[in-house]
Amino acid sequence: MQTIPKNRGLRKGDGQAARCAGSEKAAGNIGAGATPADGFLRQQFLPLYESVGKVPKRGQAETAFFESLELLTGLYGFEVTGIKDKPYPANILYAHHQVEKQLTASGQETEVSIVKDSGKVKLMTSGQYPTGTTLYYIPMLPLYELVQERKHRQAADLLLSVCCYLYRSVGVPFYRDEYCFIYYNYECMEGWFDEDMEGYEDRHTDTVFKELREAKHYGDIMHRKIYNPYHLTDFQRRIAAYTPATATEYECLSLAKRTFALMEEYPERSIFKNIGNQEFEEGEDSIAAEQYISFVARTNGVLYDQIAQMVNDEFNECGEMQIPTLTQLFDKESAPDPQGLDFEYRLFPLINDLCTILNNLP
Template sequence: MQTIQTVRGIRRKYRPTARCTPSKKEPEQFRSARTPADGFLRHSFLPLFEMGKKIPDQFQVENDFFNSLALLTGLYGFEVLDTTGKSYPYNILLAHCHAQKQLNSLGRDIELSIMQCNNGCVKLATKHIYNTCNTLYYIPVLPLYKLLQDRKQKQTAELLLSVFAYLYHIAGIPYYREDNSYLYYHYECMEE
C-alpha cells in the first residue's frame, strides 16, 4: 500500500515576489549636480574644542592673540588665515593651526603654542627645537678640574660647577666614566 502525504502545505510552489507597480508619472528633475557619495570628503570640519570652566574675555583674547600673530608673521614672513567669519574660540584655533602649518612649511623646527600670562593676556610662544639626531653628549670635566685647581678662578669654577651639577642631575647628561654610559664601554675596550 502506498502512503499518501497528509500535509500538503509544507512545500509551496515557487511564486515570483510581489512588487509595486511603477508609477506612470515621470520623476521630478530635482537632483544634485554631483553624486553625494564623496560629499563627506569635500567638507571641512572645524577643530574640536572642549569647553572649559571659564572662558576668557573674547575682545581681550582676540586682540592680544592677533597682535601677537602679527608680530610673528612679521618675523617669519608668512600669510595669516582670514578668520573673520568664524566664531570666537574657533577663529583663534584655526589661525593657530594655520600658523603652525606655515612655520612647518618654511622648514623651521618651531613649535607654536598659546600662552596666558598671570595678568590674563594671551600670547603666542615659539619653541625652537634642535634635533641632535641621536648624538651623544657628555660633560667634559677636565677643564672644570683645571679651574678648580687655580685659586684665582675659584668663583668662576664654583659657578661652572653648579652648571655642571644641573646638567648632570636635571638634564640627565651622564658623566663619561659612569658604568652604564656608552662612552665608558669604549674606554673599557681601549684599556683592555
C-alpha cells in the same frame, strides 16, 4: 660617529610613535557607498578642541591674540587667512591651527601654544634641535696626519679653518683643555692604567699607553694650531684658491664653504647659547651638552673604545639630556629671535659631515 646607548632612560626620544595594533576580527562585506556630494569635498573643518574651563572675554582675548599673531607671522614671513568669518573662539583656534601647519612645513621641530600671560592671550613657540643619541666627537689626530702630507696641505688648511671656527667661535670643547669633560676621561684612563696595571704588561696595555702618549703629544700640537686666529682670517682666501680633484677634496671644499657662510652669519655664536636654559626635575642627573660635543683624539682604536665605554656607563645613569631649545613669547614687550634655531639646524649636520670626512681619511 658614535651613539649614546638607547637604554639610558631619557624621557624624550626621537623615535616614531608605535602604530596601534589592528583588530583580529574578520572584516565584514563592505559594499560601495553612494558617491559623496561635491559640497562635502569643499567643506572646511575647524580643529577639534576640548573646553578646559572659562573662555576669556572675546574683546580683550581677540585683541591681544591677533596682535601676537601679527608679530609671529611677520617674523616668520607667512600669512593666516580665512579667519574673519569664524566665530569666537573658533577664529583663534583656526589661526593657531594654520600657524602650526606653517611652522611644521619649515622643517624645524617647533610647537606653538596659546598661553595666557599677564591676563592676555598670546602665542608662544617652543623649538628644539633633536640631537638624538649621537656623540658629536670630532677626531683631531687624523687631521694632524693629513697636515703632514704635503700633497694634501690645501685640504688640511681648509679643515683647520673649519676646526678653528668651531673651537674659537662656536666653543666646541677640546680634549686637552683641563675644564673639558673628555679631558677628565683621558686623565682617568691614564691614572687607572698607571695604578692598576703597574708591572703588568701585555699587548693591550702597551697599545693603550702608546695611544695615550700620541693623544697627548699630537693633541697639544693640534690644539695650538686650531687656536691660531690666522686660520679664520685666511679662510676665504683658502676657499677661493682651492681646486679639488677627488671626491674627498670636493667634500672638503663643500664643508668649508658651508662653514664660512655660517661664520659670516654667526661670527661669535656659541653652540651652548640655546642649550643651558632647560629645567630639569630636582635630583635628576642630566647629560650636559659639553659631554656629547667635543674634539677628541680619535674615534677608533683601543683607547677610544675604553673612553667610549666610560662615557656610556656614565650616561646610562642619567635621566635627561640637554639639547638646543628655544622658547619665545610673541608680544610687544619681547624681542623674539627671527632666526630661531637656524644656527643649530645648520651646525650639527656640519659637525657630523666633518666627522665623516676625518674618520674616512686614508
